[in-house]
Amino acid sequence: MSLHFIDTYRPIAILMIAALGFAAAPLALAWLWAKKFSPRKPGPLKNATYECGLETKSNVMLWFKPEYYIYAIVFLIFDVEAVFLLPFAVAFSGLSLGAVVAMLIFLLLLAEGLVWAWRKGVLTWV
Amino acid sequence: MDQQLRTELSRQGIFTTTLEELYNWGRKSSVWPLTFGLACCAIEMIATTMARYDLARFGAEVFRPSPRQADLMIVAGTVTKKMAPQVVRLYNQMPEPKYVIAMGACAISGGPFKQGYNVLKGIDRYIPVDVHIPGCPPRPEALMDAFITLQKKIESQSLTGAERPRHLDPDEPSEFVVPQYGAHDLEPPKNVKLWNITLKNTPNAPCATGEDGHRKD
Numbered sequence: 001m002s003l004h005f006i007d008t009y010r011p012i013a014i015l016m017i018a019a020l021g022f023a024a025a026p027l028a029l030a031w032l033w034a035k036k037f038s039p040r041k042p043g044p045l046k047n048a049t050y051e052c053g054l055e056t057k058s059n060v061m062l063w064f065k066p067e068y069y070i071y072a073i074v075f076l077i078f079d080v081e082a083v084f085l086l087p088f089a090v091a092f093s094g095l096s097l098g099a100v101v102a103m104l105i106f107l108l109l110l111a112e113g114l115v116w117a118w119r120k121g122v123l124t125w126v
Numbered sequence: 127m128d129q130q131l132r133t134e135l136s137r138q139g140i141f142t143t144t145l146e147e148l149y150n151w152g153r154k155s156s157v158w159p160l161t162f163g164l165a166c167c168a169i170e171m172i173a174t175t176m177a178r179y180d181l182a183r184f185g186a187e188v189f190r191p192s193p194r195q196a197d198l199m200i201v202a203g204t205v206t207k208k209m210a211p212q213v214v215r216l217y218n219q220m221p222e223p224k225y226v227i228a229m230g231a232c233a234i235s236g237g238p239f240k241q242g243y244n245v246l247k248g249i250d251r252y253i254p255v256d257v258h259i260p261g262c263p264p265r266p267e268a269l270m271d272a273f274i275t276l277q278k279k280i281e282s283q284s285l286t287g288a289e290r291p292r293h294l295d296p297d298e299p300s301e302f303v304v305p306q307y308g309a310h311d312l313e314p315p316k317n318v319k320l321w322n323i324t325l326k327n328t329p330n331a332p333c334a335t336g337e338d339g340h341r342k343d
Binding site: 037038039041043044045046048050052053054055 | 192193194211212213215216218219221222285286293294295296299300301304
């Protein structure tokens with residue numbers, strides 16, 4: 001590893017250490033404060049599951065099925081597509097035919113994915 | 127550091143403070159209430175947080191939807207006996223330091239429903255109340271006044287010593303008994319550690335006394 005390499009990355013290392021300290025210092029301070037002044041007061045009622053003030057009736061460690069996650073993924077993909085579309089639109093008049101075709105294929109692939117998701121019934125709320 | 131030196135230093139442009147003052151300043155400037163309304167007083171509470179009265183000026187605009195993140199419980203409205211256990215349980219689930227404002231006649235005494243069989247005659251029978259506001263309902267200005275009163279109370283609390291607030295004292299409880307539905311009333315009907323006032327109906331009981339200590343009537 002050359003000296004130049006270390007010199008290049010030294011500011012980043014310093015920043016990372018500072019960032020760690022920035023996060024750790026308040027936590028450490030809070031911990032010390034609790035040790036010195038503020039006693040811990042846990043209790044069965046305080047640690048009970050919060051259910052709008054009511055007593056919990058059954059097991060609270062339920063499994064919430066994320067049945068809508070494919071919708072979220074589809075949204076994410078089209079979100080990223082928008083990021084690609086913007087430079088495409090800006091540079092549109094100066095692009096070669098090959099670039100335009102490549103971009104259209106990219107769009108077509110995504111549209112195809114949307115059709116697939118639609119036919120699979122992802123877009124209907126369960 | 128005595129007050130004279132502090133004044134002198136601040137005149138020279140040097141700001142001095144103590145850990146206790148910083149702590150109290152931090153606590154009083156971010157008292158987050160619990161999102162929680164019981165009756166018509168809650169409408170006034172909502173109005174207090176809106177643009178016209180703007181409770182955000184005092185650092186209390188963030189109404190938390192969970193007791194885990196809340197510092198202040200504004201008991202805004204009639205506490206029915208059906209609802210009292212839930213109120214107490216929510217208070218218990220709040221982390222320390224926690225404060226309570228009893229807003230309106232119902233929350234402090236039962237108000238116009240005091241004779242009703244199903245109304246709790248004041249939430250201070252079960253949880254420690256810091257500020258009581260009378261009124262039916264109290265205007266937003268009254269709630270702000272109660273809030274400023276609470277801030278003054280927080281500001282004056284000491285960090286150590288016998289006079290320190292409840293949350294800094296390891297012997298003081300953080301949880302209070304949650305009443306159960308009984309056959310005729312809540313069980314227990316009151317928390318005797320908090321509410322040990324015996325109301326005597328004697329003819330010579332002192333009521334309104336003047337400045338000289340004698341009864342006015």
